[in-house]
Amino acid sequence: MTGNLHTLPSASGHTRLRNLRAEAPSASGARFWSFGGTVLKILGLAVFAFLLFGPLANLVLWSVAERWYTPFKLPVSYGTRYWEVVFRPTGDAMSSLMTSVSIACLTVLVALAVSVPAGYALARLKLPWRTALMILFLLPQAFPSVAIYINVARVFYSLGLTGTITGVVLVHAAHGLVYSVWIAAAAFAAVDRDLELAARNIGASPLRTFFTITLPLAMPGIMASAIFVFLESLDEFTGTFFVGVPQVTTLPLLLYNASMGGNYQIASITALILLVPSVLFMIVIERFLKADVLSKVGQ
Amino acid sequence: MARPSLFGLLLIAPALAMIGALFLYPLGFSLASAFTAPGGGFSLMHFDKAYELYSTDILFTLFIVITSTILTGILSVTIAGILTLGETPWLVAALRNLYRWPLFIPFIVAAQCMRTFLAKNGLMNNTIVGMGLMEPLQATSLLDWRGIIITFVWKQVPFVTLMLAGAMASLDRATIEAGRNLGASRLRVLIELVLPQVSQTLLVGLVLSFVTMLSVLSVPMMVAGSQPTMLTVDMAFRINSYGDYATANALGVISYLISGMAAWIYLRHNVKREAAA
Numbered sequence: 419m420t421g422n423l424h425t426l427p428s429a430s431g432h433t434r435l436r437n438l439r440a441e442a443p444s445a446s447g448a449r450f451w452s453f454g455g456t457v458l459k460i461l462g463l464a465v466f467a468f469l470l471f472g473p474l475a476n477l478v479l480w481s482v483a484e485r486w487y488t489p490f491k492l493p494v495s496y497g498t499r500y501w502e503v504v505f506r507p508t509g510d511a512m513s514s515l516m517t518s519v520s521i522a523c524l525t526v527l528v529a530l531a532v533s534v535p536a537g538y539a540l541a542r543l544k545l546p547w548r549t550a551l552m553i554l555f556l557l558p559q560a561f562p563s564v565a566i567y568i569n570v571a572r573v574f575y576s577l578g579l580t581g582t583i584t585g586v587v588l589v590h591a592a593h594g595l596v597y598s599v600w601i602a603a604a605a606f607a608a609v610d611r612d613l614e615l616a617a618r619n620i621g622a623s624p625l626r627t628f629f630t631i632t633l634p635l636a637m638p639g640i641m642a643s644a645i646f647v648f649l650e651s652l653d654e655f656t657g658t659f660f661v662g663v664p665q666v667t668t669l670p671l672l673l674y675n676a677s678m679g680g681n682y683q684i685a686s687i688t689a690l691i692l693l694v695p696s697v698l699f700m701i702v703i704e705r706f707l708k709a710d711v712l713s714k715v716g717q
Numbered sequence: 718m719a720r721p722s723l724f725g726l727l728l729i730a731p732a733l734a735m736i737g738a739l740f741l742y743p744l745g746f747s748l749a750s751a752f753t754a755p756g757g758g759f760s761l762m763h764f765d766k767a768y769e770l771y772s773t774d775i776l777f778t779l780f781i782v783i784t785s786t787i788l789t790g791i792l793s794v795t796i797a798g799i800l801t802l803g804e805t806p807w808l809v810a811a812l813r814n815l816y817r818w819p820l821f822i823p824f825i826v827a828a829q830c831m832r833t834f835l836a837k838n839g840l841m842n843n844t845i846v847g848m849g850l851m852e853p854l855q856a857t858s859l860l861d862w863r864g865i866i867i868t869f870v871w872k873q874v875p876f877v878t879l880m881l882a883g884a885m886a887s888l889d890r891a892t893i894e895a896g897r898n899l900g901a902s903r904l905r906v907l908i909e910l911v912l913p914q915v916s917q918t919l920l921v922g923l924v925l926s927f928v929t930m931l932s933v934l935s936v937p938m939m940v941a942g943s944q945p946t947m948l949t950v951d952m953a954f955r956i957n958s959y960g961d962y963a964t965a966n967a968l969g970v971i972s973y974l975i976s977g978m979a980a981w982i983y984l985r986h987n988v989k990r991e992a993a994a
Contacts, residue, residue: 459808463815468844470818473830473871476840480833491843536732543725549987551729553980558740559925560976563932564949565969568956569743569750592739596925599732653823656934659953670825670935677829677939686833689826696821703820703879712883715921 474693480686500683504691510672511688518668521586522651528591529598529647534640537602538632555599558592567660574661581665589657594647601646604714605639606632642706645699652695751966763967770964775971777945778931781862782975785869786927790919792874797881798907802893820875824868828939831868835859835940864940865947869930877922884918885911920986927979931972948972 480486481500483493504511539545540552558566570589571580579585609632617627633640655670662668669692677685754760768775796816803809819827834840837858845851859867888911896906912919937947948968955965 459805463808463811466812467815469871470815472840472844473827473834474818476834477826477830479840488838491847532732532735535728539722539725539728543722543728545722545725545729549984549991551733553984554736555732556925556980558736559932560928560980561740561744561932562928562949562969562972562976564934564952565747565966565972566740566743568952568962568965568969569746570739572962573743573746588735588739592735595732595736649821649823653821653825655823655825656932656949659934660956670823673825673829674935674939677832682833685829689829692823692826696823696826697818700817700820703817710887712880713887713918715880715918 477686477689480682481690483683500687504684504687510667511669511684511691514667514669514672514688515691517583517666518652518670521583521590521666521668522648524583524587525590525594525651526644526647528587529594530640530644532591533595533598533602533643534633536599537640538606538628540599540603541606552600552603555596559596563593563656564660567657570657571660580661581663583666586658586662586666586668589661590651590654591647593654593657594650597646597650598643600715601643601711602636602640604711605636605643607714608639608710609635638706639711642703642711645703645706649696649699652692747966747969750962751970753963755963763963764970767964767967767971771948771951771968773945774948774951777862778947778972779975781865781869781947782927782930785866785873785930786923788866788870789873789877789926790923792870793877793881793922794907794912794919796874796878797885798903798911800878800882801885801888801911802903802907804903816878817875819872820879822872824872824933825935825939827868827872828936831864831871831936831940832860835864835867861941862945865937868936868940869926869933873926873930877919877926880918880922881915884915888914917986917990920983924979924983928976931976 479493482496482498484495484497484499486493503509506512536555540548545551553560567589574580574585579588613631613635614627617631618624622630653670654668655674658666658668658671659674662671669688673685673688673692676682676688751763752759752761754762796812800809800813800816803812822830835858836842837856839858841859842851842856846853846856892910893906896910897903901909932949934949934953937950938953948971952965952968955961955968
């Protein structure tokens, strides 16, 4: 007992001493480490930014390169000749752009028309096998789409739907349903139920409550799901590759054909056109997709 | 539990009909085609042929998709963790503005970017050589399995990070502060306090990424042309070159099984969570 009492103060004295001794170099040492840390952070960020934007920079370079071959690190001559080729009003690119945008808009309409009611039902009403139903909407994304599309193309062929806009829109909408239904369900689930109850209490009909309270509050989430579906459709390559050929040429198909044909300039310019909506939506997405909705996705 | 709502079923019916017509019916078609012998009747002969011709590609596909998913998970958790727990304001701000850029870039555009960026004479090798970090002769093309993985990770990390960072932002800060005050390092707070609370979101993000990568046709076709390649390319090849639906559908069934693994993990996690709740 006495031994313990005796050793305790001396032990703490030792640590205090050690601390003091350690403090002397640590003043300059800490500055060194924090400087080193900052340099490391800047380096890390620079590498991250290079890996993020390098591929895009390469794309931009190719779009303005009139001649670029092997030993040269940068294009041999620059010019906008290929931009003129792409943007000729009679060119393939402009008609592909129109086709792509109209298909994407129609796809959003179809997907929202079926997924807003479905999302509301999944979020608010008692449904049997709710988890199984949620999984069912994931399935078109969960199953490797190539295997499905080759059979959709076979079925569509017998119905005369291959090579038509309708056929492509249907394929895109079914593929986008997981985004629209899951995000719509999360958006409806994030709406405060008390607000609906308050509206009902002061005499609003269920339908009026839905259109004046629930739907406006869920709107940002539904807009986000519409954005996802729009981009999913614009981005879609595989389905169009099997169902749309040969009549429906969307931008991704044009890009693929140009790239595989070795025409990197046309491919890069087409890719840049496809990038515009992507970057725009990337900038605004957080305004629509709030954290409270995101945390409910898939539940 | 109250009785199921008939109205609810009515509301969900159009969406279900769409899935039925455009997904379940073709799915049945593909299963029938894969398991039916030319003369009719059940047979596994198409699987024999698929395995004989494409067993390397099956393993290759598994390897690519699993590696990409793991890398995506690690990078997303790291970035979302820095965004949530970072104590260097300028770093967090810069990262927040940077990481999302590839989010909505179409796969086919990503493929075209990487096709030029990762080439032997692409911008990446040129930059490294230009900075004097590598001899020109050491430059190699990454346009093979590495290119596919890089493209997939580049494209999927922002998506998973966006979901994760959103979920982490809506967490109760008090627990995180308490952990920090008790002396836990940021890494430990991330792994032991934050991650368990957002594991559902992480899982959903990774499952969606896994199956997305398994379904992409453009990236393996454009980034890595030669053998071995992914199952999606093999299926397209069987159809376009031979009109051989039976073998293509057998390959399709094999890729269903692979994505079935991901769905099974998701389901098991959900069931466990509902049992715990």
